[in-house]
Amino acid sequence: MPQLRKDPVLGRWVIISTERGKRPTDFAHPRETRKNGFCPFDEGNEDKTPPEVLAYRAGKTAPNTPGWKVRVVPNKFPALSIEGDLGRAGEGMYDKMNGVGAHEVIIETPEHDANFADLPTEQIALVARAVQERMIDLQGDTRFRYIQVFRNQGNAAGASLEHPHSQLIALPILPKRVIEELAGSKKYYGYKERCVFCDIVAQEVWTKSRIVCENDVFIAVVPFAARFPFEVWILPRTHQPAFETIDDATRLAYAGVLKETLQRINTALDYPPYNLIVHTSPSGELDLKYYHWHVEIMPKLTKIAGFEWGSGFYINPTPPEDAARYLREAEIAGRSDAGSEAGAESGTKTREEVSCE
Amino acid sequence: MPQLRKDPVLGRWVIISTERGKRPTDFAHPRETRKNGFCPFDEGNEDKTPPEVLAYRAGKTAPNTPGWKVRVVPNKFPALSIEGDLGRAGEGMYDKMNGVGAHEVIIETPEHDANFADLPTEQIALVARAVQERMIDLQGDTRFRYIQVFRNQGNAAGASLEHPHSQLIALPILPKRVIEELAGSKKYYGYKERCVFCDIVAQEVWTKSRIVCENDVFIAVVPFAARFPFEVWILPRTHQPAFETIDDATRLAYAGVLKETLQRINTALDYPPYNLIVHTSPSGELDLKYYHWHVEIMPKLTKIAGFEWGSGFYINPTPPEDAARYLREAEIAGRSDAGSEAGAESGTKTREEVSCE
Numbered sequence: 001m002p003q004l005r006k007d008p009v010l011g012r013w014v015i016i017s018t019e020r021g022k023r024p025t026d027f028a029h030p031r032e033t034r035k036n037g038f039c040p041f042d043e044g045n046e047d048k049t050p051p052e053v054l055a056y057r058a059g060k061t062a063p064n065t066p067g068w069k070v071r072v073v074p075n076k077f078p079a080l081s082i083e084g085d086l087g088r089a090g091e092g093m094y095d096k097m098n099g100v101g102a103h104e105v106i107i108e109t110p111e112h113d114a115n116f117a118d119l120p121t122e123q124i125a126l127v128a129r130a131v132q133e134r135m136i137d138l139q140g141d142t143r144f145r146y147i148q149v150f151r152n153q154g155n156a157a158g159a160s161l162e163h164p165h166s167q168l169i170a171l172p173i174l175p176k177r178v179i180e181e182l183a184g185s186k187k188y189y190g191y192k193e194r195c196v197f198c199d200i201v202a203q204e205v206w207t208k209s210r211i212v213c214e215n216d217v218f219i220a221v222v223p224f225a226a227r228f229p230f231e232v233w234i235l236p237r238t239h240q241p242a243f244e245t246i247d248d249a250t251r252l253a254y255a256g257v258l259k260e261t262l263q264r265i266n267t268a269l270d271y272p273p274y275n276l277i278v279h280t281s282p283s284g285e286l287d288l289k290y291y292h293w294h295v296e297i298m299p300k301l302t303k304i305a306g307f308e309w310g311s312g313f314y315i316n317p318t319p320p321e322d323a324a325r326y327l328r329e330a331e332i333a334g335r336s337d338a339g340s341e342a343g344a345e346s347g348t349k350t351r352e353e354v355s356c357e
Numbered sequence: 358m359p360q361l362r363k364d365p366v367l368g369r370w371v372i373i374s375t376e377r378g379k380r381p382t383d384f385a386h387p388r389e390t391r392k393n394g395f396c397p398f399d400e401g402n403e404d405k406t407p408p409e410v411l412a413y414r415a416g417k418t419a420p421n422t423p424g425w426k427v428r429v430v431p432n433k434f435p436a437l438s439i440e441g442d443l444g445r446a447g448e449g450m451y452d453k454m455n456g457v458g459a460h461e462v463i464i465e466t467p468e469h470d471a472n473f474a475d476l477p478t479e480q481i482a483l484v485a486r487a488v489q490e491r492m493i494d495l496q497g498d499t500r501f502r503y504i505q506v507f508r509n510q511g512n513a514a515g516a517s518l519e520h521p522h523s524q525l526i527a528l529p530i531l532p533k534r535v536i537e538e539l540a541g542s543k544k545y546y547g548y549k550e551r552c553v554f555c556d557i558v559a560q561e562v563w564t565k566s567r568i569v570c571e572n573d574v575f576i577a578v579v580p581f582a583a584r585f586p587f588e589v590w591i592l593p594r595t596h597q598p599a600f601e602t603i604d605d606a607t608r609l610a611y612a613g614v615l616k617e618t619l620q621r622i623n624t625a626l627d628y629p630p631y632n633l634i635v636h637t638s639p640s641g642e643l644d645l646k647y648y649h650w651h652v653e654i655m656p657k658l659t660k661i662a663g664f665e666w667g668s669g670f671y672i673n674p675t676p677p678e679d680a681a682r683y684l685r686e687a688e689i690a691g692r693s694d695a696g697s698e699a700g701a702e703s704g705t706k707t708r709e710e711v712s713c714e
Binding site for chain 1: 358359360361362363365367368369370372373374375403436438441448449450451452453454455456457485505507509512514515526528529530532533534535536537544556557559563564580581584606632634653660664665666667668670672
């Protein structure tokens, strides 16, 4: 018998196919190959992007020249325009406003062919630091209410350039999903007087069967009512409303658990396309008692998207407990190395410490 | 300057790229070719599906034999199980229930190679009648709260069989999107004392620029805050809460406008994959003053799905007014024929009667 499960934050019911659950090998996808040719994100091509707004450089090299480790530039084809005021207006019964906002690209490494998950933990932490720094800077602009940070891996997930990069969009409105998460977690808080995400962490640590990997600061879990096969959420163990204010130690621990999670996904599913989305508090509301930042990673393995877009009704062919077990059991190349690398500071546990259901 | 537009029902803001709007030819997609081989929906293979629950037959032929015009069968691999009770239960902090429901396939024609949009209007009306009849029957089962009707066209839109078919799923819960639409339209009604969809119809008829086609009973429009390029909604002009109770004349008019809309989409975009979703009232609430049934058609032309799934934040690269103009201007083969075919009963107007902006 299939099972219906309810997301405790959004109230969304999902159908979990418990009987004919799909395994990783059921989700074959074409391996993307490198397209040779010019890449504006490569080192040496700094003049082919808009001028950088931030770069971390090892030595003393000039802006917009080689020598950077992470580089942030405005998107050359931005979805929103940085100039102008909000211009809220009606159009008959409808409401509209100017598309003001910022759209920036975080170039995660000078190495065109690198896979983000295989970068050193310190490099991943540096990317996170660049994102934080840009978020804090953009929050100084009172036109912006939310900074949406995301990473598309692979053409099928919407990435138009293969060079590793993340993006951020500063928005003059709250995205619908953020409004819903805030409303749902506020409602839970009103009833329980506890953060729903803190309760999720406690429940998952106790249940164990949906844990993918963990360290002292973070857990990575397949959510109870996952919409997609092999969806994984990364949550801080303790209450933290906002991503952009995490400190150095937390950031390094985050980089460690993110690296391990993505390595497990890449190993189990043969480097699938995926979308990664940072869920954080709205600008200027960084101390909410009821909201808890987290990251959602959605491998793009199924094609049944359009119907689900339109109805908000999801069928997940892989039970979350099965997906978590496959990810835990994935043999990561150089795992002991990666473990100690992240673990020195953040105490990443190896998968053997996570008991299977 | 891009524009942000708000959906008046859901409150969702969408970014409309007004400056570098994409045209139909910017959305190239592979044309799907027929895979030869066995098809369980073909005439003569009636014993290869579960026994039919409904069929319309021209003459006196026995159930589960050839001679049918439209045939409804249970899905051989259903997402939900028809047997059992709801079994609502907790699992720690979470909520779950048994996956009870019905999952049926409406085989729209015996002709394997037909395109749904090219079927005669009367045949499309017969498909709609079969859907209505199944919905009314399933609503007699008090376990079911909503009947979700949808049609996936093309492999990229999730169709696993190419033989023309629709599907319905009877659900023991309301899909998230339905809950949101009901809440949004109720809120509007509370403020305005009018149905929001009735107001949308009036606004669109007055504005004209987003109309794709229309007849005396229905309009087809690209919505003001369309999420996707070339998204089209079909709405009855007068207040009708539920699809399943429409009468013969209304059904024929619906078939006419649906056929013309899909023909325009097929011509402008070279037979794209798409999802079609019927939005109707919950079971047992078929006389709501604030809700108005409609159909949403979403061509699957872009790849930026995953991010948008996760954030509820959409970027539409084709302004709705441009999309509607391309669809109005599409030259439909045999249009005068199709026009009179649907128009005799329902008064379909030809596109020349719709003035461009």
